[in-house]
Amino acid sequence: MVPKGTAKGREHPALSEVDLVTVLSALAEPTRMRIVCMLAEFEGERAWKDIDLPIAQSTLSHHLKILRNAGLIQNRTEGTRCFVSLRDQELDGRFPGLLETVLSCRDAH
Amino acid sequence: MVPKGTAKGREHPALSEVDLVTVLSALAEPTRMRIVCMLAEFEGERAWKDIDLPIAQSTLSHHLKILRNAGLIQNRTEGTRCFVSLRDQELDGRFPGLLETVLSCRDAH
DNA sequence: TTCGATGTTCGTCGATCATCGAACGATTCA
DNA sequence: TGAATCGTTCGATGATCGACGAACATCGAA
Numbered sequence: 001m002v003p004k005g006t007a008k009g010r011e012h013p014a015l016s017e018v019d020l021v022t023v024l025s026a027l028a029e030p031t032r033m034r035i036v037c038m039l040a041e042f043e044g045e046r047a048w049k050d051i052d053l054p055i056a057q058s059t060l061s062h063h064l065k066i067l068r069n070a071g072l073i074q075n076r077t078e079g080t081r082c083f084v085s086l087r088d089q090e091l092d093g094r095f096p097g098l099l100e101t102v103l104s105c106r107d108a109h
Numbered sequence: 110m111v112p113k114g115t116a117k118g119r120e121h122p123a124l125s126e127v128d129l130v131t132v133l134s135a136l137a138e139p140t141r142m143r144i145v146c147m148l149a150e151f152e153g154e155r156a157w158k159d160i161d162l163p164i165a166q167s168t169l170s171h172h173l174k175i176l177r178n179a180g181l182i183q184n185r186t187e188g189t190r191c192f193v194s195l196r197d198q199e200l201d202g203r204f205p206g207l208l209e210t211v212l213s214c215r216d217a218h
Numbered sequence: 219t220t221c222g223a224t225g226t227t228c229g230t231c232g233a234t235c236a237t238c239g240a241a242c243g244a245t246t247c248a
Numbered sequence: 249t250g251a252a253t254c255g256t257t258c259g260a261t262g263a264t265c266g267a268c269g270a271a272c273a274t275c276g277a278a
Contacts, residue, residue: 010226020214021139028133029266048225056268061226063266080224080275095214097206105129105204119256138236157255168237170256189245189254 010068010075015087015094018071023095026070027102031055032063036072039086040103048082072099119177119184124196124203127180132204135179136211140164141172145181148195149212157191181208 027033031053039046051060064084067073071091076083091099136142140162148155160169173193176182180200185192200208 020211021137021142024133024137024211028130028137030130031266033130055266057225058227058269059267065226077225077274082225096217097210098214101206101210102129102133105207108205140236164236165238166255167239167257171236174256186245186255191255 010065010077012068012074012087013071015071015090018094020095020098022070023072023091023098026066026072029063032067033106035063035067036086036099037103037106039073039084040088040099045076045083045085048084051084119174119186121183121196122178122180124180124199127203129204129207131179132181132200132207135176135181138172140168141176142215144172144176145195145208146212146215148182148193149197149208154185154192154194157193160193 027036034053035051038051048064053060055063064073064075068075071087071094073084074087076085086099088099136145143162144160147160157173162169164172173182173184177184180196180203182193183196185194195208197208
C-alpha cells in the first residue's frame with residue numbers, strides 16, 4: 001500500500017494520531033531543534049538543500065523523517081526538489097500553544 | 110564536594126544552567142511524563158513511596174534522578190523518608206509557560 | 219536513453235537508555 | 249547494638265538512537 005501521488009515514501013500522519021510524548025521526543029534532540037527553529041524563522045517553505053547542517057545527507061533525511069512522523073513538519077515535492085515546512089497551524093490545533101511556547105523558550109536562550 | 114545537609118547525593122541544579130533540550134528529553138518518556146503529571150495534580154509534595162508505578166524501585170529512582178537533573182522536580186528528606194515535588198515556579202521563570210502548556214496538552218488527551 | 223541531481227533506504231557501528239536485581243549507606247526503632 | 253526501612257548506586261542486559269557510507273529510486277535535462 002504505497003501512496004500513489006508521492007513516489008518516495010513520505011507520509012504525513014494525521015495529528016489526531018500523534019502522541020504528545022512523540023512530539024517532545026522529536027524536539028528533544030539538538031539537531032532537530034535547530035531544524036524546527038530554522039523553519040520557524042522563515043515562516044514558510046524551505047528548500048531541502050538550504051538546510052545546511054554539518055551532518056550527512058542520510059542523517060538529515062533521518063531527522064526529517066522523525067519530525068515528519070511526529071507531525072511537526074511536512075514535505076512538498078516539486079519535480080526532483082523537495083520543500084519542507086512546519087505544520088504549525090495544525091499542530092496548534094492538536095497541542096495548543098505548544099510549539100509557540102517551546103520556540104519562545106528557545107529564543108530566550 | 111558533597112553537600113553536607115543531605116547525605117545521599119541528590120543535587121538540584123540551578124535552573125539557569127538547565128538546557129531546554131534537557132527538559133524536553135526528561136519529559137519525552139512515558140513513565141517520567143506520568144510522574145510529572147501525577148505531581149502536578151497534587152499541587153505539593155508527594156511521598157516517594159506513594160509513587161506507585163509498575164516499575165522497580167531502582168528504575169523509579171533512576172527516572173527521578175533524570176527529572177531532578179533537568180530541574181523539573183526537587184527532593185526533600187525527612188528522616189529516612191523522601192518527598193518529591195515539582196519546581197514549577199522556578200521552572201516557569203526559566204521557561205515561561207512551558208510546563209503549564211505541556212501539562213495542558215497532556216490533559217487534553 | 220543516458221546522465222546528473224535529489225532524497226530515501228539499507229546495513230552497520232558505537233553510544234546511550236530503560237530496566238532489573240543485588241549491594242550499599244543512612245536513618246529510625248527496638 | 250542490632251534489625252528493619254528507605255532510597256541510591258552498581259553492574260549487566262537488551263533495546264533504541266544518531267551517525268555514516270553505499271546503494272537505490274525518482275525526475276529533469278542532454
